[in-house]
Amino acid sequence: MPASAPSAVAAPALAWRHDGDFASLGSAFYTRLAPTPLPAPHWVARCDDVAALLELPAGWLASDEALQIFSGNATAPGSQPLASVYSGHQFGVWAGQLGDGRALWLGETVQDQEVQLKGSGRTPYSRGADGRAVLRSSIREYLASHALHALGIPTTRALCLVGSPQPVQRETLETAAVVTRVAPSFIRFxxxxxxxxxxxxxxxxxxxxxxxxxxxxxxxxxxxxxxxxxxxxxxxxxxxxxxxxxxxxxxxxxxxxxxxxxxxxxxxxxxxxxxxxxxxxxxxxxxxxxxxxxxxxxxxxxxxxxxxxxxxxxxxxxxxxxxxxxxxxxxxxxxxxxxLMFAKLGLQGPPEEGDAALLWQLLHLLAAQQVDWTLFWRSLSQSVADDDFTHARDLLVDREGFDTWLPAYRGRIARSEQAGAAARMLRTNPRFALRNYMAEQAIDAARQGDFSVVHTLQTVLQHPFEERPDHADWAGLPPDWAHSIALSCSS
Structure with a gap:
């Protein structure tokens, strides 16, 4: 699609509210402007759960109409896009005026959810940047928002992810993408x-x-x-x-x-x-x-x-x-x-006198031996379920330290009704977390036009406590090459 002003399309699927929304605060808070159209947009991923949150009609999110809106190539009726201004401290230093340098607020829906495009082009607050997001970072954000939500961690949500062959220069030449994210509010400190x-x-x-x-x-x-x-x-x-x-x-x-x-x-x-x-x-x-x-x-x-x-x-x-x-x-x-930590240990109800010491002794042991965080807690859960602590013990080099800690824990878990504790732990300690290497695998495939890894990871991360033996590789220790992955602010 040529880089011209976004067109208006009929989109009864999106119902906006205007009474008391962020835009009602006045022009001192934002600049109204349209997104920069994205050439040749294509779907990368969509989330039916977030579509249901916005009460979108079944199937609408997969339509070309939705693709044009969420790529910034069309404006839904009633939407009046804007970029908000804010300031802030970055790395502890006052940075002065900042703002939505690559994001646009589309509006607030009648479901009390704000909808925002990230990567939709330059704004008055871009500070010389191009206003675009790249496919790499957009995949990471899209997957992370699903992963955290499924773990019960408060987060913004991601409705969909659109890609484009448009080149974007970062450390290397990459391609553009736009994430549509959703939250009750995007107001920041x-x-x-x-x-x-x-x-x-x-x-x-x-x-x-x-x-x-x-x-x-x-x-x-x-x-x-x-x-x-x-x-x-x-x-x-x-x-x-x-x-x-x-x-x-x-x-x-x-x-x-x-x-x-x-x-x-x-x-x-x-x-x-x-x-x-x-x-x-x-x-x-x-x-x-x-x-x-x-x-x-x-x-x-x-x-x-x-x-x-x-x-x-x-x-x-x-x-x-x-x-x-x-x-x-x-x-x-x-x-x-x-x-939260007692729940990871399978404990519930009023804490006993030694519970805090039991937790801190274990954390000290895990830190001293650099034990894999996600894998250990899931293994401990399975150990409690099987009443066989080999699962967890084998993850430590200093097994004597674990053996010293274990008797007090076994006694405590017995007083917490072990069968119930195991079930709670398996619902608390995920089998899958979004490790960096998993995101890299999805990104590498997506760069070749294969979005199946993104889709599979999304499904797995939306149900992180399920066993899923067909994806057991993602539930184990990361490969050796994962330690060389470097992330920066451009990630």
Whole structure:
């Protein structure tokens, strides 16, 4: 399709709301513009579950009409695309004005879900970049959003993925792609930082009131609604971080402009699910100082919340009030993390006195021996089910250390009703996680025009607790070449 203005098509499948949506905040918050048309678009993947979330008619998502809309070549009636402006701290340094440099907000549906194209061309906030996404990174984001959602981790969703032969220059020459992603809101910490930095208090208040009214109405009755908003966002963020740490998920670029006001995993870049359990693992090769190492993620999230607190200070009132609002963050993280980790151990109900020590002794053992995170927990689950701990024991080199730990665990699991514990563990510890090498296999095939690996991985990752013996290779240790995969911010 020629690079001209997108055409309008009839799309009764998409029903937009305009009362109280993000666009109603006013022109200070965004720039309206159309996406840049994408030449010769083709489907790479689609998600029926997200289509059902948007109540799209059966089969519509596979239509050419949908392909044109989600490639940016057509505009659905009622959609008024826009790019939002925000600012933020990147790697701990104030970066000033940022914004949707390669994304466009299409609107909010009547199902209270915002729809956004990522990779749809340049915007006023592109800062000289081309505004495009490449097939490689788009496949990673598409698969990751499905993987995290299936694990119960709060995240944006991916509706579909469109490819194109259009060349895009990154480290090498690649091809373009557009991901359509869906979330209740794409508002970030950086939106608040933007208006606070410019001392635009009216706009800051309008944004905060919008977020409270739409997403946190319980804050309206508080003595200080903005303080309560900060506290609630902090607790929601703490829950997300607890999920990340329990799943062994590394985000890789936790800048404040990548932090969702709703506590959703946002902007997948150099993310990684851990292979070997190294608490200090750095998944982003652009992160030379290790700011976003795996074990630092909870502390970085708190630092980002402090940035949000400073932005909200004109509304909250005093620094003491802002600090008080974040006092619950650590306790919220610790309590949710403990619940998630005890569930991985098969424990439920009120914790016993020695449960925390049992967990930390095991984590120390796994870290000291760099044991594969996903494989160990699934093997431990099977060991409990079979009452034979050979499965898990064989993953450690220092088996004496495991043997020393095991009697206390066996006694504890017996008091937790072992058969029920095993069933819970097999529903908690996934057999499959999106390892880097799996994504690389899907990307390599897609570059040759074969999207079957993307489709198969999507199916497997949407049901990560199923055994699937036909894909047992993806449930084992990663191949040796996986350790050479390097991810950067361009990933």
């Amino acid at each position: 950086g939106h608040f930082e933007h208006f606070a930095a410019r001392r635009q208090t009216d706009e800051l208040r309008r944004l905060a009131d919008h977020v409270i009214e739409r997403y946190y109405p319980q804050c309206q009755s508080a003595n200080n609604p903005y303080q309560t908003l900060l506290q609630t966002v902090g607790e929601r963020t703490a829950q997300m971080l607890a999920h990340w740490q329990a799943a062994g998920f590394c985000h890789g670029v936790m800048n404040t402009d990548n932090m969702s006001i709703l506590g959703l995993t946002l902007d997948y870049g150099p993310f990684q699910f851990l292979d070997a359990f190294d608490p200090h693992h750095i998944c982003n090769h652009s992160d030379r100082l290790g700011r976003y190492a795996f074990d630092r993620q909870p502390a970085v999230a708190y630092w980002n919340l402090l940035c949000l607190a400073r932005a909200l200070l004109p509304l909250i009132g005093t620094e003491d009030d802002a600090q008080d609002a974040l006092q619950t963050y650590e306790a919220s993280f610790e309590s949710h993390y403990q619940v």
